Amino acid sequence: MEIVESILNLPVQDPPGEDFSASDLSWTKVGNVERYDDVALILYDRVDAFIIGECCNVEFPTRFHIERGRKRSRGSLKDYKHDDYLEYRLYWCSFGPENYGEGGDILPSRRYRLNTRNRAARPQSMRGCTCHFIVKRLYNRPSLALIIYNNRRHVNKSGSLCHGPLDRDAIGPGAKKIPYVCNEIQQQTMSMIYLGIPEKNVLEKHIEGIQRYCGSDAKVNSLAAQYVHKLGMIIKRSTHELDLDDQASIRLWVERNKKSIFFYQDTSEHDPFILGIQTDWQLQQMIRFGHRSLIAVDSTFGIKKLKYPLCTLLVFDSRQHALPVAWVVTRTIAKPDVSKWMKALHDRVRAVDPTWKVNGVLIDDAAAEIDPIREIFSCPVLFSLWRIRRSWLRNIIKKCSNVEVQREIFKRLGETVYSIWDGSDPFVALEELSQDFVDQTAFLQYFKATWVPKFG
Ligand SMILES: [Zn+2]
8 A cells, every 4th residue: 555745746637527526536645654545636626526426426326515614815824735725625425424413412323223113213314424525725736626535435433334225224114215315405395394385396396306316206206295295294283382481482492403593692681682593404505505696685585474573594596596594583673783693694604614705695675784794794785676666666656646756756766776787876876866856855855864875
């Protein structure tokens, strides 16, 4: 077994084809006899192709998520080694690394089937898989990425294969046919059910997800339908009323769901109630689809019948479908309070991936505080145009009595917005607008007080 000391003379590999995997690369042992790593050097531009290839492993189909990341800025190191990183990412198989139960305790990955008639006893999601690798974008050669494969086998801590068609623990009725639903898909399905999306649509999306593991046939589809229906029933029957006193009930819930809470402020004399919820799956989606893209803050998304306002943060996947990535339950919109939860959320994402950055935040509410967004996400704030125009229209109709004038103002507002997008000075356009409609005092008062400060 040959072990080399440095990565300096490793060849740069660039396997043909759209995607490739670990088996298409030759691996070199780097280090010393006591401690060495399997590494390969590839072009940084092809990291995504490698990750896709690893996900499409026939024996262990899975996904990999970023478990941890770090970053250095260029020029920050005076002395550096050949394998120092500019960007560092630890990717972990989504059937691992741990299996969390209620309260955040780690459950052992079950190695045998429990003696029960309930098929759900076979754990279907997190399996304690230890397969993971590191991708380092090299500090002194940023066009290259060093892959360090720490554990290529999809096994749990006790060394047993823990998911995929070769997993011998997959026993029980129809087990060969029922694929494990990896954590990512399970959480996606649960989130959709929680949001009240119709079962038919949830099922469609669920089947789309599991088809990657098992292809499509009638049996698989009917089992998937049962699974989604059962999840729906469990969620419907579950109650969050853990105590007769609401505040005590919330405290209990928070205690049991620590892992999915990014901010919690109990009601007190000085502070209002704030609860920020984000599951692991949502965190991963926020990292994946929010990076160099848009986040929308929606103050009315989904459920309207709640006593407390619900604010939802959304990202858009590759097909422009909105995915909820965090929920905030609170009545306060005061700047210091908004800053608190927003900072906690931003820190949570950056703790996993320090390179994460959002290009813009889209808001739909004129009353929203935009300073915290600008300060924390350091990006422009955009307005959801159709929502805004709808609220303009409502106010024009309420505040101007003449239909002709209503129509004219609405048209001009539209033109003004587009001219701002074309790079014109918003204040010149708004000044013209207020001169032309100087007699419409009620509307102008509303507009100046509510909207003009937001254009700055
Ligand atoms: Zn795995």
